[in-house]
Amino acid sequence: MAKPSSPRGAARQRVLDASLELFALHGVSGTSLQMIAARIGVTKAAVYFQFRTKEEIVAALLEEPLCALGRVLDDAERETRRVRRVEVTLQGLVDAVLANRRGTAMLIRDPGAALALKQIEAFTVVGERLESLLLGSRTTREDRVSFAVLMGGLMQVGVSPYLEDLDDVTLRRILIRVGGRLLGVDDEAGVRQN
Amino acid sequence: MAKPSSPRGAARQRVLDASLELFALHGVSGTSLQMIAARIGVTKAAVYFQFRTKEEIVAALLEEPLCALGRVLDDAERETRRVRRVEVTLQGLVDAVLANRRGTAMLIRDPGAALALKQIEAFTVVGERLESLLLGSRTTREDRVSFAVLMGGLMQVGVSPYLEDLDDVTLRRILIRVGGRLLGVDDEAGVRQN
DNA sequence: GTCTATAGATAGATAGAC
DNA sequence: GTCTATCTATCTATAGAC
The missing domain is CATH 1.10.10.60 (Homeodomain-like)
Structure with a gap:
């Protein structure tokens, strides 16, 4: 800070x-x-x-949050219980989005940033690691769609002025719950799968 | 066509x-x-x-699918039963995204298209109508977040090459089910696809 | 670290011939 | 409907003074 x-x-x-x-x-x-x-x-x-170059700026902006997320994923991958893995991953993902609302999330889906994004080694694998951590062995088509909706939804929340009135703590709590629901894990009783 | x-x-x-x-x-x-x-x-x-101008092209590209969606919302608003309203709305929304995968969804969230988007009268109200139709009287903070995640998720699905292997019919069915789950409506009993 | 000055390319846009 | 030619503005990027 x-x-x-x-x-x-x-x-x-x-x-x-x-x-x-x-x-x-x-x-x-x-x-x-x-x-x-x-x-x-x-x-x-x-x-x-x-x-x-302008691209160097983009890369610098993206590298930091992506590496931070990468470190969270490192932690998540060390968890042995699936319940905890999903929990840690989802929390880290939400935190990454909230860390810079209206900023990083926007960049991730900007076509102009795509080139710079591809050159960051960290990014190439982050998507796959996220999917593997959140879905685990569940790889039906519906699971994959749910995963995509979750990712797009989180980015949207990061960008949208529609939810600006919600503070970070509240939004974090709600997002983790909604994310768990979307992934079909029951957060009430400690993230159980349907 | x-x-x-x-x-x-x-x-x-x-x-x-x-x-x-x-x-x-x-x-x-x-x-x-x-x-x-x-x-x-x-x-x-x-x-x-x-x-x-370039903006005129953007406006022309957006006007058609937005008006089509608007007509679906007209139908949905005429439904008296809430279950049917959500059903018709969700289907229309998914259809609008699938009508031009990787196209319209991309434009909606493009900063360069924002100006043209605001000038289309239809767009200004579509968001509010969608929210009203899908959430109804349910307007807790979690409901609003779920709605935002759904919208962002649908756009993401429309753009993402990650789901390109799924054909439209399959994707449509799954999206409607996932959307229903996200909104907390029971798709098995109430919202049936097709 | 910040400036002026400038190069070279390309942007959006218009006029007028065909 | 499409072309050539051209305008002006702005872009990225560099060189060199302070």
Whole structure:
């Protein structure tokens, strides 16, 4: 949480913050370096000093939350009981979305970010790990659809202004319950499958 | 379904088809009129003869499926029994997504299309009507989150290549069942598919 | 670290010939 | 309906002064 300490990191962070905000609003392709520079009150050249391309900004924005999620998945995979695995995974996923509402979730589904996304090694496997952790041996077509709906739904919740009135704690609790219901696990009695 | 009959409509339709494909791939902002023109083998000027701006193309692409969905909602609102209302609404919504997988769903959540989207009168109310039809008097916070997850999930399913192996009929059946489960309606007894 | 200046490419859009 | 030609604006990116 305490990042803007070093003089170099401060300017870099300002670029990242402004970029994330603008990307969420106009999309990656719809955001120019000009706009980013203007928002933080500097010129394009100043931005280019921190990042050599726009894609590098996108990658930097995505790498952090993806790696954080990756670490949660590491923990989840160490769990032996399936119930706990689903629980830990779902919580980590929800936390990743809530960590930056209207930001990261937006980027994940931005076509302009797709290229940068593919180059991040972490991302390539995260999807498969999530599916494996949440579905386990349940791989019927309905399970797969439920998984896709859950992922899309979580991203939507992260982006939508429709739920802005809900605070993070409340939203987290509800999302985990709804997610469990969607996956067909009973959260009341400790995540049991139907 | 039979549209490309008149000579004028044919060229127009070619532009729409190419645009939808490219928008789905690169996003609206990431797609230039140059790219659209190149794909159908004409020049930019030829595209400008059909549509005066890029936004007009976006609006044309969105208006049709949105109006179709609107008509389904008209029907749903005439239903007196709540069970039937949810049933008809959910089916119409799923059909709207499946009508153009990887197309319309993509556009709905594209930041570059947001402006054009707001100008379509039909869209402004569709969201509220959907919520009212699907939730009815159930408006707890969990209900609202479930609704948001459902909408985002459906869009995701429409976009995702992850479910491309499922044919429309299968996907439709599963989506309606998953949607019913998410909304907390008992599909076995009440909401029956087809 | 930030600036000015500028290069080179491409964007959206228009005019007018065919 | 489609073309060539062209306009203006903006884009990414670089070079070099401060």
